[in-house]
Amino acid sequence: MPEWMEVILRSFLFLAVLFLITKILGKKQLTELSFFEYVTGITIGSIAGEVIMGLDGNMWNGVVSIFIFGSVPFIVGILSLKSKRFRDYVEGKGTIFIKDGKVMEDNLKKERYTADELLELLRRKNVFQVADVEFAVLEPTGDLSVLLKKENRPVTAKDLGLSAIAEKEPQTVIMDGEVLDEPLANAGRNRRWLETELDKLNVSIENVYLAQVDTYGQLTVDLFDDKLKVPTPQEKPLLLAMIKKCQADLELFSLATDSKETKQMYHKNAMKVDEVLNKLTPYLKN
Template identity: 40%
Template structure:
């Protein structure tokens, strides 16, 4: 029993340590997997796994190793912010794959990037013809950024000389059936106003699963009972009667 409790405790500590480390290193580590982040993630994962399951290694050694790797990674991030030259070495630098609509074969060989990978990256951006592309850049995190030629770019409201429509950031009002009082207060709204708006729709707060005020100040509600269940039951009965008729 003691053995199982020891593994449970070590696994719990490893999980908590990784969560704290992710919090310290910041969101960029999660969103942009650069060379630095890739190496850090592998090392942290290996140490955490040993901390959780390898009883031959003392847990204090593993915790110390996690702290050392975290501090080192944090310091490297600071150095990368301060020095552009070091940032290029630590995190890598973007590589131009297509310039003026022409593929740069030497750059692709340098980063060992194949034509198949380039075609796939372009298709993921809904580009199936190479002639559409003006520039394509392989970013530090392995993603490909694309600039289309002018004749293939989307038309904007500014191009059409249309008046801009005022927009605001969406405000979540109800989530999981719970009124977000802080969001209401921060935006000068009240629960009474929210209840009145729902009353106009013949609903009340207890009926709402998710509610948000959109970018155009419009109110959008998703209710617990959307009628989908009734529709499924109705379809089931229809299917049953068709089977019995045959």
Template identity: 45%
Template sequence: MVPEWLQVSFRTLMAVLVLFVLTRLLGKRQVSQLSTFEYITGISIGNMAAYLSLDTDSHWLLGLVALVAWVTLSLAIEYLQLKSKKARDLIDGKATVLIQNGKILERNLKKERITSDELLEMLRRNSVFNIDTVEFAILDTSGELNVLLKKQYQPLTPSDIGMVVTPEKAPMTIIMDGKVLEDSLKRVGLNENWLNAKLKQLGTRHEDIYLAQVDSQNKLYLDPFDRQAQNTH
């Protein structure tokens, strides 16, 4: 007879592994921004996994079938949403305009059960403290409020003054944990000789650098090791 504590340990381990595989199958959006159905699916799957881990009288295979059935249903609904706009509107709902042409739409606030205080709080989260500066505000199905400021209150961009700018590339990490990443250097058209010359000018070595990045203009950013933190280990 297998001890009960060993059964629970094995079931928990298996539940975690199965949940990890199924969650990866559902995709990144399942983790980052949950729709209403995805939220229900996540809670249900988590509850089933916890139940299977602790209830040693339940049938393990039947529990796995239930988990797979939930994930299959979720994937089927997501596929339906990809194929049909009506299905997306039915399952996820539609975005709601809360402010239009600088005017608060009170009827839509009541529809979404949002008070004026809550609207002001949501605007402050978008760094908006004066409603008079808002041209348009829409509540997305994720519950996030997106705000468009009136033209005169929008930040000035290079295109507004006719300035031509070159495309910006993401910085490339070339040193990590004191080790030079040669492949990263090659991707930006540089080599280790260039890096060593730069480090020599700054009076340091790559062994002393925790992390270093270079941008599209070959500007070098260095973050040295915290020696005090190293000495405490």
């Protein structure tokens, strides 16, 4: 048999062997290697390489082997796109670790995870009590996806009955001391506005490492000199303070007047401003 043919056969053989060994070792090997497992993996790869290439050191044999190792994952990727059954076998499927708040011990044993390791994965998701979890699944990548019970999830604007505005992508308008005109235009701003905002901060463009415009049109700046302090944007806090003052003034006018109709008018409008204030406060607070 020609040497190049032997290299091809050995390459395919050891790809299959290494794949099966990895499947046996489980998902844990993908993201959580101990020192022993890391050394073992390197050793297995080295042994496979030596066996595959242990012929006469011919350079072309190495080229053929590299081509095999590079082309097989590509072919497997194409087949995975076409067949879910093949994809599930090669890439694996998620394994449920917690369901309805109960730990699935059999699935833990199947993936060779201990209770301590499960708790460690939960802590990485900022979850410190199993009872807080509704559902948790170990993904094929070895990462743990966690769904908290409804009462333990962070409160959202929807939960509070508030209408949340859609946030736009922050636009980077200065990078390395250079103004980026396209992002500046995307943010609905121009160079004159940018210069005015920098003047407020007493900062020149050349001293700015990075500057961004957020959803609300506020400019945030990071300078080359980290020792210099740049004041935070004050537009939103100032607007919030003005609305609060307007609401307080209307209430004060309502108390100060003797006219019943005028008192009702001031009070009615004060209530309207208060409703607006309640809706805007979450967005205007820094």
